Amino acid sequence: MKDVLIIGGGVAGIQAALDLADRGIHVYLVEKEPSIGGRMALLDKTMSTNDCSICILAPKMNECFSHPNVDVLEYSEVIGLEGRAGDFKVKVKRKAKYVDATKCTGCGDCMEKCPTEVPNEYNSYLDKRKAIFLPFPQAVPRKATIDDRYCLKLTKNRCGLCEKICKAGAIDYNQKDQIIELNVAAIIVAVGLSLYEPRDLYEYGYGKYDNVHTWMEYERLINAAGPTHGHLKCSPDGRRPKKIAFIQCVGSRDVKRCPWCSSVCCMVSIKSAMLANEHYNDLESYIFYSDLRVFSKRFYEYSKRGERDYKITYIHARPGEIKEDKRTKNLIIYYEDEKEGKVKELEVEMVILATPIMPAKDTKKIANVLGIETDEHGFIKTVDFLKYPVETTKPGIFVAGCCERPKDITESVIQASAAAAKAAELAG
Amino acid sequence: MAEKLRIGVFVCDCGTNIAGFVNVPEVCEYAKTLPDVVYVKENMYTCSNAGIQEIMDAIKEYKLNRVVVASCTPRTHEPLFRKACEDAGLNKFLFEFVNIRDQCSWVHQKEKEDATEKAKDLVRMGVAKARLLEPLEEIKIPVERKALVIGGGVAGITSALSLAKQGFEVYIVEKENKLGGLLNHVHSLYPSNIDANEFLNELLEKVKKEKKIHVFLESEVESVEGYIGNFNVKIKGKKKGEIKVGTIIVAIGAKPYEPMYMYNYDEYENVITQFELENLLKENKIGKWKKIVFIQCVGGRGERVRYCSRICCMNSIKNARLLKKLLPESQIYIIHKGLQTYGTVYEDYCRKAREEGIRFVRVRDAVPTVSSLEKKDGKLVVGFYHPGLRRKIELDADLVVLSTPLIQREDAKKISQMLKVPLGQDGFFFEAHVKLRPVDFATDGIYMAGSCRAPADINECIVQAVAAASRAAIPMAKGYVKAEPYTPVIDEEKCMGCGVCVEVCPYGAMRLVEKDGRKVAENVPAACKGCGACGSSCIHKAINMRHFKDEQIMAQIEEAIE
Ligand SMILES: Cc1cc2nc3c(=O)[nH]c(=O)nc-3n(C[C@H](O)[C@H](O)[C@H](O)COP(=O)(O)OP(=O)(O)OC[C@H]3O[C@@H](n4cnc5c(N)ncnc54)[C@H](O)[C@@H]3O)c2cc1C
Ligand SMILES: Cc1cc2nc3c(=O)[nH]c(=O)nc-3n(C[C@H](O)[C@H](O)[C@H](O)COP(=O)(O)OP(=O)(O)OC[C@H]3O[C@@H](n4cnc5c(N)ncnc54)[C@H](O)[C@@H]3O)c2cc1C
Ligand code: SF4
Ligand code: SF4
Ligand code: SF4
Ligand code: SF4
Ligand code: SF4
16 A cells, blocks of 8 residues: 655645545645644634534544544645656655754743744734744644744844743754655645735725725634634724625626636625624624525525524625725725615625635645646646546646635535545555 | 552643643642542643653553543543553543533633632542443444445446445446436536537446446345445345445435426426426427527525525526527527526636627526516517616517426435435435535445535536545445444343334434344444433433443532532
8 A cells, every 4th residue: 555645734635634544545744834724724613504613623633633644744845746646756845843843732831922923824914923833722733833034043043032931842943944755656736725815906995994804804803713802893993893794706706806706705704794693693794796606505595594594684786885984984885776776875884805715825836846737717727627527637646625626615525535535546 | 340449630731721720739639539549640731742651651650440631622632542541551441531621721711719629520520430430342343345326327327436446346226227317318518518428428438347336227225234334235126136235325316396387387388497408409409599598596596496406507508508509690598596607617607608698687586587478479478577677578589498406306215214314404415514524424334425415517426426435435445443332231121122212313223123022122333323312312211321321420410419
């Protein structure tokens, strides 16, 4: 039996790893970040069941990490590939964490004391983290990492506080990047998604109006582990909103930006509106949509439930503009009312923009390293949409999850299992 | 129990997660006073390498025969501590978890003293249970390396091909006289616009060449008995047989809804379903239609069929584009309630249709797609409220195509009962977990793929089919499964053979058997999940759950209310 390499430790990569490992095939799981989990680890609740995202994912992350047949190589990247299906030689760069993972207990003392605050990408930049950090409390592995772009010791040879604080003696400023070589029979690419920054959609005022957020920011705002501990707060006085609006297809299905449909955002907005109403049960939501995409199992029923039980109003319109009331910071949405054919206004306290799901940042780069093709939108291309839906353009390399095209968790997991079966044909 | 009890208690600080709110040294001192406790240790992180080593060393040095860890949560950490016990030579079921983080320090952050008291209570309860723990053995069940696939549509065929390629024997049981299911009735396939027949034939060629696949045509599964790894299957019909398989994949597909009494479908011959249009295209019976109207959601997303059927929007766009190519002069309308052209490929496909001149009219969600369809002067007249124009308009049409949803096949109920697997409200098979186990049934060893799970197009059927093959391959590749030993012990004296436990068991793990001329309940450990439903439903108190015995739980409760 030979080994398999999986690139990307989101829910798709984790599922593929577990399917293979459970049947006895050894897997290397290469993850760019210090923790596996991907996007799902950062979501609050998940449609269409509204169960807590990290609560259902964390056991899988742990199972994966401690599985005797899985080697998780976190904070690492694939930088070279040679060979062919059945016998690939892969070069992986393991980035220095400057922390000895065998000693670190993840206690967090260093993070409390580190003086260097940096923008927190894991909270959608809504708050700050330290230069020595865990991406999120349930990180797997739960080991500290020093960000060498910011750490005072590593950039200016000052500070060195964490070394003094760490009781476990885990800090090692001299750690170096390592290159390791793996020999695998098959590869599964599961590098996931990134999100479009809607700053060029001036009409919606993102970045300009305090109370306009993206849907990813909203996930962190409504999350108890997020920067506001799950409380929705509006500028300028921190009051909680009574009316919020969701605008769909902000950059998606737009030939000038992202011509595709991101598949999940209609349902996610319905979910988000439900969660808001669960937090504050007098809260009303308005969802501005073009076509409500509710095609999967139990989705349409879910959308109806939202309308019936959670004070959601669906409005078929594409708002032309949003203006801010300078004093209250409330937002006035201008849209054409379908029933009356007139431009109407709706005043709300918070607006959430459903921005496009795009290929992960390095998709092109990783495709080049692997010698596989991407499609015209930059997602990983499959050989044939109908006949070979998990096979990339190079034999022995398969694809799963959102890096192939936008999809929800369920479909990412299904495709991951399928990719695992294909890899097993070569490895098993 | 001859052996003298020697209990070790490990209390974790979890950094500041527990120690920040619970006075851990005080809890440790208290634990030392509990009966049979011979060793107590505070760890900064019990789960760290150092903490695990301490457990193992203490088991050996102090001859511990029960271990209690009071820490975070068993959800993620129980396997770890159990393994430490096992590695130190202690049966891993002699370990008890006490949750003093998720259920204590985290929820009582503002009441530190009470939190400490509660932690003591919880530790006392854990020790009480630990005193009554018994060693158990995991059950190892051999798995037959063969699979049964029920239904030979594209999903069933693909699952079988994948399993065969992975080295397993597969039996496909198909009711009809040929494989292919719905695909036999489709003309071309979106989004590649390839010929459905050619596509199917390619698959059938592969099946023919695959020696590991055995096809039973015009046959049905008569009965299935057993559990994961060991299903005994009887097949009836043209080809009879009895086979033993380790896993089962259900792929019985779906069928199009018949729009009876809707839009005069029964009356007007130029009102046809999507399914009938596929047939006309196959037989090249294209009329000189000048205006064609597709009506979406006929039956779907409404009173009759409450869900969205996912494939019919794309299907209309496919046929609209095809007809436009065959009849370039024609005007083609698709009247819909929100098109479902999700993702990259389908959205591109829809955009091309617009560019080619297909006209899309979106009507409001709350109203019927079309309000009237009647015949005037030999022409069909389709009336609907146009939201853009804000009035009812009427289109005269030569052909009206009704897009009806896919619905469950009649056999779904039969299969559901035979395999004891559930159907959802929508009539489709119900998965073990919507997101994390989407092609598994809750019952081990049985999986699903294709349109019997929910409407799915070819791409989705194929991905699901290979996924189901992956899931089914896991126990078969290993050759065995391990079952946790939390199974019911049945007191045959007390059991009245009433069968309530058989009814409530969600996994089909209880059955009634004849013993000494009377019926008593029997448990099938391989199928049992240890959920305890049988135990709590037995009014004769004939069932006691291993590891959660009445005595063990009572001991905990007594300590709690002490
Ligand atoms: C705001 C928002 C809300 C959502 N809500 C829901 C919901 O409620 N329900 C639902 O079903 N779906 C939801 N989704 C969709 C869901 O997040 C995705 O379906 C899912 O995360 C896809 O998993 P994945 O593994 O393909 O990708 P990801 O989760 O993106 O994981 C990819 C992983 O690969 C890693 N990676 C990236 N590049 C590299 C590289 N070069 N080398 C190594 N590793 C790399 C990443 O760090 C990441 O860990 C939501 C999405 C968004 C954006
Ligand atoms: C009009 C129409 C047009 C379509 N066009 C497209 C298209 O262009 N592109 C696309 O991607 N998809 C299309 N589809 C969808 C596609 O045809 C289906 O998704 C796919 O064929 C479903 O495959 P399946 O294997 O899940 O089920 P099925 O094809 O329904 O196969 C199930 C099989 O199980 C058998 N069976 C049922 N009960 C039993 C039993 N008790 N015992 C044994 N066998 C049993 C049945 O006889 C059948 O052969 C179309 C569907 C329709 C209706
Ligand atoms: S590096 Fe040291 S102080 Fe920081 S989390 Fe790890 S063990 Fe704790
Ligand atoms: S040495 Fe770097 S990481 Fe450590 S405390 Fe100082 S700035 Fe933070
Ligand atoms: S899922 Fe909905 S919001 Fe997202 S791109 Fe598609 S249609 Fe727009
Ligand atoms: S796929 Fe389209 S036609 Fe079919 S039920 Fe859904 S919305 Fe209606
Ligand atoms: S414990 Fe649960 S799974 Fe086992 S026999 Fe009883 S009801 Fe069935």
